[in-house]
Amino acid sequence: MPAGLLKDSPTPPPVDSKGGYVVDGSLVSFVAGLDRQNKSDVLNSTLLAQLAANKKYDREAQTEQWYAFYQSVLEPLGWVIQAFQFEKYNASGDSFAMNKAVLEILKAIASDDEAAVSQATIDALGALDKNSHGLLLWNSASSSVSAGNFQIAPCSLSNGSVVMKNASFYFNTTETTTGFLWFTYSTSSMTLYKSTNTMTLDDDIYSKVRQSVIDKLGDKAVQFVADLDI
Numbered sequence: 001m002p003a004g005l006l007k008d009s010p011t012p013p014p015v016d017s018k019g020g021y022v023v024d025g026s027l028v029s030f031v032a033g034l035d036r037q038n039k040s041d042v043l044n045s046t047l048l049a050q051l052a053a054n055k056k057y058d059r060e061a062q063t064e065q066w067y068a069f070y071q072s073v074l075e076p077l078g079w080v081i082q083a084f085q086f087e088k089y090n091a092s093g094d095s096f097a098m099n100k101a102v103l104e105i106l107k108a109i110a111s112d113d114e115a116a117v118s119q120a121t122i123d124a125l126g127a128l129d130k131n132s133h134g135l136l137l138w139n140s141a142s143s144s145v146s147a148g149n150f151q152i153a154p155c156s157l158s159n160g161s162v163v164m165k166n167a168s169f170y171f172n173t174t175e176t177t178t179g180f181l182w183f184t185y186s187t188s189s190m191t192l193y194k195s196t197n198t199m200t201l202d203d204d205i206y207s208k209v210r211q212s213v214i215d216k217l218g219d220k221a222v223q224f225v226a227d228l229d230i
Helices: 034-054 063-077 098-106 114-127 133-142 203-217 220-224
Strands: 019-023 026-030 079-081 093-099 148-160 161-173 184-185 189-203 225-228
Touching: 019 079, 019 114, 019 133, 026 114, 026 133, 034 063, 034 161, 034 189, 034 203, 034 220, 063 079, 063 189, 063 203, 093 098, 093 161, 098 114, 098 148, 098 161, 098 189, 114 133, 114 148, 114 225, 133 220, 133 225, 189 203, 220 225
Parallel strands: 026 148
Antiparallel strands: 019 026, 019 225, 079 189, 093 184, 148 161, 161 189
């Protein structure tokens, strides 16, 4: 088992391979070049922050407080984060497909490789059987019938450090669907808020808390993380 990886959790793909994961309400993906420790650190730390924020605030009803707490958990672990600043998404037409909108927003901060691996992760999730663990986890963690809070987060290396391009979203809608990420919404029925930021992991700090993160999570990765074949 790679150092830093939770027992029985999905195994990060080898160095120089891409990978995609459902991590509670986040879709985390990796371009080629990150090692298994890098990937484990991202999965474990972002899962811990989400679960802590979920316990403190309602993910959908208290969204901005949720994000503030999420950030407050990640920063002491070594993540250097630009503040979450949300603004309303204004579609250009009378309707928009959610998956296309989120990728359009992500591309404002992501490289071509990062956008491509996020696209592959979304496609792989959408291709799963409706009763698969990954899809059930994503749907239950990221949304309810009429609201949602989720992140699309490709990761890469820059000067030896893990960098996450985080596109975060929350929404309210009067249309009901169980597959919100692939649904086409009318602009009159959907209110979508977006925030993009770049997060960098300081390994010198994280290496000191790595084991504590693993201990706090216990066996939760079995329930809250699912790997995707991209």
